[in-house]
Amino acid sequence: MPRFLHFFAPALFAILSYNSVFAQSESKPFRVAIAGLTHGDVAGFLSSAAKRSDIQIVGIAEPDQQLAHRYADEYKLDSHLLYTDLDQMLAAMKPQAVLAYTDTREHRRVVEIAARHHIPVMMEKPLAVSVDDALAIKRAADAAHIPVLVNYETTWYPSNAAVYKLVQDGTLGDIRKVVIHDGHNGPKEIGVPPEFLDWLTDPARNGAGALFDFGCYGADLMTWLMHGEAPTTVTAVLQTIKPQIYSRVDDEATVILTYPKAQAILQASWNWPFGRKDMEVYGETGQAITVSRDGVRVRRKDEKEEHSQTAPALPPPYDDSISYLIAVVSGKIQPSGLSALDTNITVVRILDAGRESAKSGKTITLH
Secondary structure, three states: OOOOOOHHHHHHHHOOOOOOHHOOOOOOEEEEEEOOOOOOOOHHHHHHHOOOEEEEEEEEEEEOOHHHHHHHHHHHHHHHEEOOOOOHHHHHOOOEEEOOOOOHHHOOOOOOOOOOOOOOOOEEEEOOOOOHHHHHHHHHHHHHHHEEEEHHHHHHHHHHHHHHHHHHHHHOOEEEEEEEEEEEEOOOOOOHHHHHHHHHHOOOHHHHOOOHHHOOOOOOOHHOHHHHHHHEEEEEEEEOOOOOOOOOOEEEEEEEEEEOEEEEEEEEEEEEOOOEEEEEEEEEEEEEEEOOOEEEEEEEOOOOOOEEEEOOOOHHHHHHHHHHHHHHHHHOOOHHHHHOHHOOOOOOOOHHHHHHHHHHOOOEEEO
């Protein structure tokens, strides 16, 4: 079985020099604050945080206090943690990082406020609703010298790292085509909380529908596979197959990216019969297909059949978002790849161009 673990070695001891205020003491938990509670994934974080000793939630800023108290009751959080104003909370609690669980449009505001306090930010994907907002986030982060990270579930999939390693090793040859599938049978259908559904179906707050919600995964993975290179062109087709549910946004998106010697097809949907996050990578000499979090199917040019294998577990701190955040903020590693700000600016450029392509019916050229 090929060994994929060596992919991580070059980054393990990369060092960044941040202000010493962010240095993480091994004897004290890492102090985090939460900005917003309208993103449904905050429930997963709160459940996980309750079982960890390496982090401490020191404040939660949510204007909707009814929503805030609902979460406080459900997760047995001290009501003294609750604030209505992010700026006030950061000044009072001085966390080491902010976790943004707002709608996507709010990401710019969260970063600009956190930057005034020189506090790093990790937000849920995608980075922004527009290129203008993405660039404003970068300006704020650069001026304050803070890392800004974007959290994707698929960043922590061993199968994706395994395929990346195969590409890096040359096992598949140069990439020619990548097909990435992401989504589920619809946010309403899977029962997301009402405050989450409200902004997911608002094009101003989400950027679009399935295009931004799930197209960002494919754009992120492809940009990573292409070492940060932006595509030459972006062509997108958006549909609303269930207008009785999603009257204002697309629920079906297909985006074609072209590169000088490669092509990617991003298939983002709220119409899959089940949830999926998988990709197919085809090179000159082989193919690799991910199967959920851990499985990979590989076939080389000289082989008659593909073979399945289990990807090795990711090494800490590359195995979960909070461990990764702590390592970045404490200066142990340098942000790169799937979570990095520069990668995600390219992601937003792709999504923005996809939205414009679908609206105009034309292919958008990025170079």
